[in-house]
Amino acid sequence: MLKSFFFTVKSTMSLPILILDFGSQYTELLARRVREMEVYCEVHPFDLAEETIRDLAPQGVILSGGPDSVYENTDIRIPQIIFDLNVPILGVCYGMQSMAAQMGGTVEACSAKEFGLAHLDIHQSALLKNIPVKTKVWMSHGDQVKLLPPGFSVIASSKNTPIAAIAHQEKPWFGVQFHPEVTHTEFGAQLLRNFVLEICGCAQSWSSAEILKSLEDTVPKTGKVLLGLSGGVDSLVLAVFLNGIIGDRLVPVFIDNGLMRYQEAIQLKTVFAKLGLNVIMHDASKLFLDNLAGVADPEAKRKEIGKTFIDVFVEAVNHLDGIAYFAQGTIYSDVIESAQTKTGKAHVIKSHHNVGGLPKILPFKLFEPFRTLFKDEVRKIGRALGIPEGLVMRHPFPGPGLGVRILGEVKPEYVEILQKADHIFLEVLHQYNWYTECSQAFAVFLPVRSVGVMGDGRRYDYVISLRAVHSTDFMTAHPVRIPFEILEEVALRIVNEVPHVSRVTYDVTGKPPATIEWE
Secondary structure (H helix, E strand, O other), X not given: OOOEEEOOOOOOOOOOEEEEEOOOOOHHXXXXXXXXXXXXXXXXXXXXXXXXXXXXXXOEEEEOOOOOOOOOXXXXXXXXXXXXXXXXXXXXXXXXXXXXXXXXXXXXXXXXXXXXXXXXXXXXXXXXXXXXXXXXXXXEEEEEEEEOOOOEEEEEEEOOOOOOEEEEOOOOEEEEOOOOOOOOOOOHHHHHHHHHHHHOOOOOOOXXXXXXXXXXXXXXXXXXXXXXXXXXXXXXXXXXXXXXXXXXXXXXXXXXXXXXXXXXXXXXXXXHHHOOOOOEEEEOHHHHHHHHOOXXXXXXXXXXXXXXXXXXXXXXXXXXXXXXXXEOOOOHHHHHHOOOOOOOOOOOOOOOOOOOOOOOOOOOEEEEOOOOOOXXXXXXXXXXXXXXXXXXXXXXXXXXXXXXXXXXXXXXXXXXXXXXXXXXXXXXXXXXXXXXXXXXXXXXXXXXXXXXXXXXXXXXXXXXXXXXXXXXXXXXXXXXXXXXXXXXXXXXXHHHHOOOEEEEEEEOOOEOOOOOOOO
């Protein structure tokens, strides 16, 4: 059976912050916000064993949101041990509702569900210190607290949610109906800092040096480690990290799946050499494209790419002896969106080829040391290892490559069109210094035809959509306001230079409701 080895901190000290997961899509984002403060935290399921909670001995507890209603499913509750620990508690959305209900309050369905920005009126509280009395927050709930539990008072309210935040009058227990962890909440970071640093008194000791030290402890002491190099930031940082520790025991392999960016395989060969990586380059582009023929469903494509990826790896290294581990640069956001976290409480958004596409049986042990690290933490490691900034800050590229940027079936001619269009977009962004203003920018191929005109002739060709977003965490994002003149230049170049494209559009949808990738 497939065995996984992923990074976790080994410490005899008490856990600074324990986050209990009730199934929110934002649970791991709470963890990222805490880690941003250089404070270590762990996410565990809400039904974690009492003995384990006592052993963790957290300095503070955050209760996540979730999709359930406290009055419909009474099994999904805060463990009594959490209240008995006598440590600060912060309930977020469902976490607040559950705390209120269990403490003797009343929770009911809203007359109208509330999703989006709301204007909050702040009352005095240690939790809301240094936050303006009127601020914007992100609401996402269908239930709300109607009657306060004994000993609690209201510390914030909004037009549609009179009880938007609560605090116990004697104990350091707090609840907020909104989501401070998402970037849409103006002073959410300040609220969490107030809780973690001031109320819980956590030390800021989760530095790059501490992360590296903890990672080094997880590296296998014997056996060769096969590494799947995609050329993206995560796998590249992992390769340099492992190369510096195990040297010749690292066997990095780059599989060209035919779904890379324009001339990327050639460029990456040079990059690998400069970083001192002795990489096995394997061209399997025809096999990948053949296996994707007729496959149109996004989930089916991701899983087919994942399966082919493993098959090719096994074939590429079957002549090598001593391979004991298969390393991947899987990070937290991959795991979260595949609902493959340790808690398993969140609903599946989409499978990632390196998470949901792996078979249950592998000839190697799976080694994913970055599995509980966020993108910004991986980049910190990259800088600490001396990787050039241009590579560390390179835009993310999906594991399935252009396979999920071509809507529907993937055809070789579609790949060629998209590679050229994407190259033009990124080239122009670099030219006008807008590449670094975007967290991620790319082109998408739409398999629909649009009428156009070139000279005196009619064209009936495909559509390209451009997408550029800004995000600090890739769990939420908003479109980048690229100057229209630049977008116009990109569109003109694509239509003139890329055959079979008659129209170019720009995607202005945020995340949520959309995901960053189209598939």
